């Protein structure tokens with residue numbers, strides 16, 4: 186990249202990471218509290234399914250569109266990149282374990298299965314938290330001066346295109362939930378105007394109603 190190219194604004198990934206920390210952080214409690222309650226397991230199961238997909242897409246996007254470009258172009262600490270790969274694999278293992286149990290639990294609310302899934306997430310959280318923090322502190326500053334804007338945007342598009350159209354406003358609510366005004370405005374600026382308007386008119390209300398139901 187030429188020295189005159191401005192750094193890419195990578196802050197949107199910090200907002201995505203907040204969703205992952207917050208939503209996975211509360212899933213164990215929600216799984217356990219829904220024990221034996223099939224109306225609740227249907228709601229929590231659908232939310233968990235969506236968040237597992239969100240996490241999986243986030244990591245595959247990084248594997249396919251970010252890490253290899255950094256490896257090609259930047260001088261990276263090999264231990265850091267190995268750690269990133271190992272952490273992705275550990276988180277993937279947890280996702281696979283929950284994938285295997287979630288459909289049956291969503292239908293049955295079986296307390297033993299819910300307890301097992303909660304324990305898998307509890308065990309995964311320290312790895313996920315370390316991983317996200319290290320990515321923010323060490324990977325994003327390198328990405329911002331190594332990728333072009335178009336390459337960075339491809340990562341966002343990969344994430345967005347994996348979300349069904351009918352769910353995008355809800356995910357937007359998740360991404361902007363823990364933002365201050367400046368962060369929210371900065372993120373909203375990268376969205377097409379119709380999406381911004383739709384969120385303002387109906388999306389935020391839907392998001393609030395849905396998360397209130399989920400969190401109980």
Ligand SMILES: [Fe+2]
Pocket residue numbers: 198202243247320
């Ligand atoms: Fe990330």
